Amino acid sequence: MRVVIAEDSVLLRAGLIKLLETSGFEVVAAVGEADGLLAAVAEHRPDLAVVDVRMPPGYTDEGVRAALVIRRESPGVAVLLLSQYVEERYAADLLSEHTSGIGYLLKDRVADVSAFLDALRRVAAGGTALDPEVVAQLLLRRNADPLGRLTPRERDVLALMAEGRSNAGIAGALTVSESAVAKHINSIFTKLDLPHAEGDHRRVLAVLRFLDGDA
Amino acid sequence: MVSPPARSLRAHAPWTRAAWRDTAFALSGAPLHAACWAILVLPWTVWVPVDTLSVLGVLAATFLAVLALARPLTRAHRERAWAVLGADVPEPPPRPGGVLRGPLRALRTEDLWRELRYHLLVGPLLGAAAALLALAWAGGAGLAAYALYAWKLPNADPLDIGAHAGTLARFTVSLGSHTVRTAVLTAAGLALLAAAPWAAAAVRRLDLRAMRALLGPDRARELERRVEDLAGKRADVVDAADLERRRIERDLHDGAQQRLVSLAMNLGLARETLTGVPEPAMRVIVEAHEEAKAALTELRGLIRGLHPAVLEDRGLDAALSGVAARVPLPVRLRVDVPERVAATVEAVAYFVVSEALTNVVKHAGAASVEVEVVRDGPALRVRVADDGAGGADPARGTGLTGLARRVRSVDGTFRIVSPPGGPTALTVELPCAL
Numbered sequence: 001m002r003v004v005i006a007e008d009s010v011l012l013r014a015g016l017i018k019l020l021e022t023s024g025f026e027v028v029a030a031v032g033e034a035d036g037l038l039a040a041v042a043e044h045r046p047d048l049a050v051v052d053v054r055m056p057p058g059y060t061d062e063g064v065r066a067a068l069v070i071r072r073e074s075p076g077v078a079v080l081l082l083s084q085y086v087e088e089r090y091a092a093d094l095l096s097e098h099t100s101g102i103g104y105l106l107k108d109r110v111a112d113v114s115a116f117l118d119a120l121r122r123v124a125a126g127g128t129a130l131d132p133e134v135v136a137q138l139l140l141r142r143n144a145d146p147l148g149r150l151t152p153r154e155r156d157v158l159a160l161m162a163e164g165r166s167n168a169g170i171a172g173a174l175t176v177s178e179s180a181v182a183k184h185i186n187s188i189f190t191k192l193d194l195p196h197a198e199g200d201h202r203r204v205l206a207v208l209r210f211l212d213g214d215a
Numbered sequence: 216m217v218s219p220p221a222r223s224l225r226a227h228a229p230w231t232r233a234a235w236r237d238t239a240f241a242l243s244g245a246p247l248h249a250a251c252w253a254i255l256v257l258p259w260t261v262w263v264p265v266d267t268l269s270v271l272g273v274l275a276a277t278f279l280a281v282l283a284l285a286r287p288l289t290r291a292h293r294e295r296a297w298a299v300l301g302a303d304v305p306e307p308p309p310r311p312g313g314v315l316r317g318p319l320r321a322l323r324t325e326d327l328w329r330e331l332r333y334h335l336l337v338g339p340l341l342g343a344a345a346a347l348l349a350l351a352w353a354g355g356a357g358l359a360a361y362a363l364y365a366w367k368l369p370n371a372d373p374l375d376i377g378a379h380a381g382t383l384a385r386f387t388v389s390l391g392s393h394t395v396r397t398a399v400l401t402a403a404g405l406a407l408l409a410a411a412p413w414a415a416a417a418v419r420r421l422d423l424r425a426m427r428a429l430l431g432p433d434r435a436r437e438l439e440r441r442v443e444d445l446a447g448k449r450a451d452v453v454d455a456a457d458l459e460r461r462r463i464e465r466d467l468h469d470g471a472q473q474r475l476v477s478l479a480m481n482l483g484l485a486r487e488t489l490t491g492v493p494e495p496a497m498r499v500i501v502e503a504h505e506e507a508k509a510a511l512t513e514l515r516g517l518i519r520g521l522h523p524a525v526l527e528d529r530g531l532d533a534a535l536s537g538v539a540a541r542v543p544l545p546v547r548l549r550v551d552v553p554e555r556v557a558a559t560v561e562a563v564a565y566f567v568v569s570e571a572l573t574n575v576v577k578h579a580g581a582a583s584v585e586v587e588v589v590r591d592g593p594a595l596r597v598r599v600a601d602d603g604a605g606g607a608d609p610a611r612g613t614g615l616t617g618l619a620r621r622v623r624s625v626d627g628t629f630r631i632v633s634p635p636g637g638p639t640a641l642t643v644e645l646p647c648a649l
Contacts, residue, residue, distance in 0.1 A: 009469075014477075085524060085525040108512070133540060
């Protein structure tokens with residue numbers, strides 16, 4: 001799998017390269033700022049871009065803006081954003097157009113190597129990976145809308161869905177059976193009035209509903 | 216041992232340096248004190264105009280002369296105090312300049328009017344006192360020496376008791392009355408001499424006090440200026456502390472945090488990829504990895520407590536939703552701050568909410584919390600209310616004391632209502648214009 005890395009800290013960049021190459025990814029380019037990232041993506045057409053949110057020159061949200069450009073111009077390239085802190089607005093921006101092939105994690109999660117690699121693969125495969133903190137913040141803002149009809153357990157399930165977990169992953173995280181998870185998910189679909197459609201699409205819609213609560 | 220009254224008497228003896236110094240001070244002031252009124256009055260004694268215009272003209276001229284004289288006179292008084300007493304009467308600070316210069320501009324300053332009060336109202340009284348003092352010294356000296364020249368004087372006893380008495384009787388009475396008179400007048404002279412130093416000291420004290428009050432810097436103004444100055448300095452200190460927190464945050468983020476992430480990543484990598492490592496060695500690696508991750512979590516907590524980057528980049532709403540999301544309780548968060556407020560105020564508001572939430576989680580045993588941050592006119596109002604056990608007391612909890620102190624540092628108000636049994640509501644108001 002071909003990856004482009006954009007991270008301005010030399011130390012972390014080197015660490016990420018080593019981590020990804022050791023884990024079977026092919027790092028085709030590693031850059032330190034947003035323009036370089038866009039150029040590298042255009043040149044190499046990678047499967048995945050791992051992008052730091054804060055990069056030169058402004059050290060604000062260059063990474064998010066670059067990610068939006070990549071998602072618009074190169075839909076085939078999945079993007080995983082790494083950030084010092086999570087900001088739900090960034091998540092909402094990122095997910096407003098596309099809900100697949102997007103990840104948004106706290107930088108610290110890199111330390112949890114296996115979970116981080118799982119998230120990378122999930123995003124590269126077209127899934128999502130939202131940091132639990134993003135999800136917690138999003139839930140905080142959605143206290144009074146239709147999501148309020150969900151039971152606490154259903155909210156937990158929805159949050160894990162938003163993180164990008166599969167039914168098996170959710171079941172593992174909540175230590176319940178997979179069939180219980182499936183039941184919760186069906187209940188969520190019903191409560192959120194989501195139509196029957198093919199495959200994972202309803203999952204995505206549920207997450208979207210969850211993310212766009214106030215949009 | 217000398218008792219205080221005796222010491223005081225000795226200090227005010229007519230032959231002391233202090234007595235002469237005070238007298239010199241009073242006398243040196245007299246001509247200066249007389250100057251203004253002399254200018255105002257003298258013209259009328261030499262020439263009295265009859266028509267209104269001339270009267271007004273003379274009035275205006277004398278008034279202008281007094282105005283022109285006020286500043287030099289003030290300087291002379293200041294010099295006099297310094298030269299005679301070594302007492303410093305500070306000059307009022309210069310006023311910010313306008314377009315008008317010289318006497319015309321001075322007309323608009325309160326300082327000049329205070330000076331005129333000294334020269335025209337207090338001055339004449341002090342001048343008169345100085346004249347009386349001179350009289351006391353001269354009269355005292357003259358009378359005290361009466362006995363020395365009394366025999367030269369004709370007997371001027373107005374009653375002339377002896378005139379109609381017999382020679383012997385006349386001699387006796389005359390001698391008696393003369394002796395009594397001499398004694399009385401000499402005693403009066405000595406009394407005057409003894410009293411003069413006290414009077415001189417009193418004049419000196421009054422004059423100096425009047426000079427300091429009317430010729431020196433205006434106390435009220437001075438205090439006002441000082442308060443402004445101190446408020447400015449405090450704001451600088453608070454800002455500097457805030458800047459320092461942000462600097463430390465950035466340093467930690469750019470340095471230690473990156474290194475720790477890298478370290479944890481490497482350990483994680485080792486843990487995932489190393490094969491054939493002896494079991495104890497693997498256990499060490501796993502432990503090191505867990506430790507590194509724990510250190511990372513602690514460091515993040517520390518940075519959040521200092522001044523999180525999200526606050527600087529995205530403002531209160533974003534930063535507080537991050538704080539609220541980490542609280543293991545349902546939090547209702549409402550942030551209604553249309554425009555960013557000063558970074559220092561934002562930092563205090565952030566600190567208040569995060570500390571209050573920490574307290575709620577630790578002590579309140581609450582089921583839910585409500586956080587509200589709204590812009591209310593010139594102030595930012597922060598309210599954190601929980602439905603917990605109550606009984607929070609700023610006198611006991613160090614958390615609350617630190618909170619109150621931080622709020623006070625920006626002139627905010629801090630109020631906590633927490634009856635035993637709850638609920639607890641913490642309200643903080645922070646002025647946005649520092």
